Amino acid sequence: MCSIEAMREGLTAAVDTLVALDFDALDPPERFAVLEWMETQQRRLTAVSHAGVARLERFEGCPKLPMALADVLRISPTEARRRIKDAEQLALRTALTGELLPPLLPETAKAWQAGQLDGEHLEVIQKFFGHLPGHVPPVEVEWAEKSLAEHAVNLRPDQLAKVATQLSLVLNPDGVFSDKDRAHQRGFTWGRRRADGMREGKLVADPELQAEFEPWFAKFAAPGMCNPDDENPAVLGEPTDRAAARDSRSHAQRKHDALKALVRGRLGDPKLGQHNGLPVTVIATATVQDLQKQTGHAVTAGGTLLPIPDLIRMATHAYHYLALFDGVNGRALWLGRTKRVASADQRIILHAKDRGCTRPGCDAPGYHSVVHHAAQDWKNGGNTDINDLTLACPPDNELVETGGWDTRILPNGQTEWIPPPGLPMLRGGVNNYHHPERLLENDSDPPSEDSGAA
DSSP states (O other): OOOHHHHOOOOOOOOHHHHOOOGGGSHHHHHHHHHHHHHHHHHHHHHHHHHHHHHOOTTOOOOOOHHHHHHHHOOOHHHHHHHHHHHHHHHEOOOSSSOEOSSHHHHHHHHHHOOOOOEEEEHHHHHHHHHHOOOHHHHHHHHHHHHHHHHHHOOOOOHHHHHHHHHHHEEEEEHHOOHHHHHHHEEEEEEOTTSOOOEEEEEEOOOOHHHHHHHHHHHHHHSSSTTTTTSSSBBBHHHHHHHTTTOOHHHHHHHHHHHHHHHHHHTOOGGGGGEEEEESSSSEEEHHHHHHTTOOOEEEOOOOOEHHHHHHHTTTSSOOEEEOTTTTOEEEEEEEOSSSSSHHHHHHHHHHSSSOOOOOOOBBBGGGEEEESSSOOOGTTTTOGGGGGEEEEHHHHHHHHHHHHHHOTTTTTTTEEOOOOOOSSEEEEEEEEOOOOHHOOOOOOOOOOGTOOO
């Protein structure tokens, strides 16, 4: 059997030869033929990669599998989770008895491994089965999977999507969906945060939530209600005719403001209990210089960049936690809080200092992290001093408890993570994910109009 090293060298040599290919020396038909061949080989390599992903095992000392895969391959955690999901559906499975079972999508897997499908084809097929109701008989499900796989070999993904839509009508002509089918589809997800601070979200609401939104929007999204442009926005009672007449917001904007009023009215309510030792409310960090100038951004424990004017406006509505730092030397200056509890104060300072889990590459925000003793665990005699505390998400905290990882606080206050000696592929060091400004500290300033740059 050819060794892994020999295969690596052979594949690298083949790619080096391909890189040197002069496309100008080929006539158009030949160029298309080469591109088609390259596409097939790329797809085959992707299939082989997914087979490797399917064989990854959770070993002692390894972080969450999607995050470990993302770190090693330098891909996003979202892409890592997608590849793991794809591999689970397209690779052979092993029963508890050790017996090999076919893939969840057997016919799709055959075409995938032959290099005849790409990621968009697979996404169309996955969405089809994700929306298929549970009452469809297994024999029809198998027929549908085979039919889609056969069509995918000859069609573009957009054409395959039309076939999938028609096929769903064949299998469920009456459009019958059970409560369980609908519940499976529900969800809310945030999209990527835009450069202007705005963020799009996708809501798939079940009938119950839709029914509950209707009266809320009828009342609080009416013209004149919850209008942030008013000096004293109407959030109780009825808006005046004058307030309603000058309301220039669109219906969608009024709904947005009504939802904001709904959430804002609940934050800080003692009936909500606590989350990781703090009331359920906004935790933000800012510098006193930005607050005085009313410019710049605060950072919330969820990672949101909150413009200082918005932070000041929020402070007039509800009690939130705000930690202020000197923007010159980083010294803590003031901690605003609604309750004087030592452990809560420490948690707020950690939210301000770390912003989230400190293990390199981890994207868990402060709201989803717990307090971790960086030098010596409390049960082993460590002190609960703020200089020895840091934030870690529960799975990464367990890495130190049982996975062989170690942590320490560096002189600059950052937390260094040290992986087990036998796992060199795992990334140690400090986590700059929640502090992107650190990555730009040593970069030169962008050219200005006066610098003569072209």
